[in-house]
Amino acid sequence: MEYFLFKFNCVFNIYQRTAMKNLLAVFIMLWSSFVALQAQVYPIKTKADYKELATLTDFAKMKELIFVNNQPRPEVFLYFALLQGMAKDKLPAWVALSVAKQSVGLNFVPKCKICESTKMAFSHYATYANAKRKDNNAYPNLTAKEADLRHKDIATLTEKYTSELLVLLKFTDDETYKLQELLVVMRKQRMAGLPEKFGSKGCPSCDGATHHKD
Numbered sequence: 001m002e003y004f005l006f007k008f009n010c011v012f013n014i015y016q017r018t019a020m021k022n023l024l025a026v027f028i029m030l031w032s033s034f035v036a037l038q039a040q041v042y043p044i045k046t047k048a049d050y051k052e053l054a055t056l057t058d059f060a061k062m063k064e065l066i067f068v069n070n071q072p073r074p075e076v077f078l079y080f081a082l083l084q085g086m087a088k089d090k091l092p093a094w095v096a097l098s099v100a101k102q103s104v105g106l107n108f109v110p111k112c113k114i115c116e117s118t119k120m121a122f123s124h125y126a127t128y129a130n131a132k133r134k135d136n137n138a139y140p141n142l143t144a145k146e147a148d149l150r151h152k153d154i155a156t157l158t159e160k161y162t163s164e165l166l167v168l169l170k171f172t173d174d175e176t177y178k179l180q181e182l183l184v185v186m187r188k189q190r191m192a193g194l195p196e197k198f199g200s201k202g203c204p205s206c207d208g209a210t211h212h213k214d
């Protein structure tokens, strides 16, 4: 009997170890595909990447990065629009950091793809841009304590920067329509999930990106 128990334990241990190894392998695989996917959408990982992409004037190349199979990827479009706009306006890095830090639930809606993209742009800009200006004249309310004031500036800035990139990239009417259609769907999907005590009736990034007015 003892021998059988011993055997059983050995077999069970081997089984357990193999199962753990398999689980770990699956986890590593999922994690690396998630990281690879993130890098495809938000490609800036170093200061050199930032220099190349945030101030990229080769708009044909940027369009190639945004479109996949002739379909615009709204999250990539937003990411570039925000980065380009902030770089052009020389938004101080500390302001961008303040917006990104008050992230989910305060400035951005949880699990909202438009918000995620906007937040990534603020965060990457704060990390990689060499923007040491002290004054914050362009968007003074981005760092306001009052949520509704911050949100208004985030919406205005998102609307301005996305409109500017559409013009720079020379989107055709058809491409603009496709992009707007996708953005409107994304906004609607997440509007239901506004956090309690968010401070605004709408999502600032989503309203800005879709030019939504109450």
Ligand SMILES: [Zn+2]
Pocket (backbone or CB within 6 Å): 108, 109, 112, 113, 114, 115, 190, 203, 204, 205, 206
């Ligand atoms: Zn949103």
